Amino acid sequence: MSFMDRIAECHVFDPKGHRPFTVDGREVGLIDEALAERLRAFPDVFRVSPNRIEFAPGLDDFESRTEAVNDVLLEMNANGEIAGWRGEPYPVGDRFSGPVLFHMERAAVPLFGVRAYGVHMNGFVEKDGRLYMWVGKRSPNKPTGPGKLDQMVAGGQPAGISLIDNLIKECAEEAAIPRALAVKAKPIGAVSYTTRRKEGLRRDVLFNYDLAVPPDFEPRNTDGEIESFRLYPIEEVAEIVRDTDRFKFNCAVVVVDFLIRHGVIEPDHPDYLGMLKGLHG
């Protein structure tokens, strides 16, 4: 096993067998053949053709599209066709900084191959010239990655909240990090990937933050999403990521990015450039 194995897991995708879901001429999703054929059952909502999926005529604004998609998803969910309903509306568009064309329930986002965004925060401690990282262990009840290792704080980016406000909220819920400390989190980049998972196609951008945590601070979960926290020497985190699949697939690559940016993985590593390329889609 190697760091590149972790990155390869984030790039398992064959564009064949997917049709673009286009809205106002923008590609907002990639839908596999099975779902495309299933959507023929909703001709008032979707126009399914051999090379694309579009909204049915008349669905031409944010409200009507959001409502029509929601009705379809509720029916599919009642049928058991959607796993892990969250009740969290996610914004749908063709890029992060572009217009939001409609909202879609989070659990359906990977089914439709819609881009999703998240905030992941590396909590680290520097003590006596050595580097440590706070690692969370996800609750066994999480719909994705139950029991896997995770960043100190991470969460999806729902509609209607800024990245930094979302991060501050997640800091409070996931690790009881007070606002005064959370606002010191530094944005340091993002990782991007498209990969097939059991829940569907994950086309994610994770906006990453580093937070230097005071040595005497102990995170404490408040929302039941993290079972426990542990502070590891960074070399041990590197070994876990390199040699095991104990980290959730996308949290692993956020760690790889951290290890590169903090000089733990050095440029004479034979996969250095391959890792950098793989972290950015």
Add this chain to the structure above:
Amino acid sequence: MSFMDRIAECHVFDPKGHRPFTVDGREVGLIDEALAERLRAFPDVFRVSPNRIEFAPGLDDFESRTEAVNDVLLEMNANGEIAGWRGEPYPVGDRFSGPVLFHMERAAVPLFGVRAYGVHMNGFVEKDGRLYMWVGKRSPNKPTGPGKLDQMVAGGQPAGISLIDNLIKECAEEAAIPRALAVKAKPIGAVSYTTRRKEGLRRDVLFNYDLAVPPDFEPRNTDGEIESFRLYPIEEVAEIVRDTDRFKFNCAVVVVDFLIRHGVIEPDHPDYLGMLKGLHG
């Protein structure tokens, strides 16, 4: 002008009109039509065909290839066909961590579209919670980017020396940074690009380092390559990069990478993801 303009300048390349230079089945260069036809004058060294350039039969090891190429380049240089002869052998291969197939004079590397590597070091100072960056102004006599702004320390990566030893050497030559300080430089990633410049095709990887410089240290150039150094508030560096072309084209993108990693450019910047993608080829 924008940060993206700086990144776009590093991606000016149309693969049409270039033939691959392949050695042992590995693509080591991209040669434009004019040079490809010119190389027909050296049939003992190059086999020029419509879709590739190869070595002539018999040139099948490191020594014979290095010597044959050097003879061609000396003749071209005597003819005035190569600008800025350096006398520095660069390693040629299909990737940084792969085998070195032969050596080539540095000045010819962009003509043959051969990949080149460098080390660039951001020297920064943290004082009273504010960030400053040491910026060098290149000598008016440099063959590339005369008079342009540059990192505190930067240099090409020649054959036969490790990245860190090269950086320590450049630290001494360019900025009189003592070894004890230079070894604290932290590798933090790399930027990659392929772009057409007047000297030819630049297919570069710049391995980047950050060095936290003590507030009382003043760099001093010893090799004539840097005319002067100045410590700028980081916001001023960001403005210069965003609004002017005062930085050398590739030094500008190393600054953009620094600004992202240090949270100066924030993730709600509309070009954030475009910048990250552009920094990694």
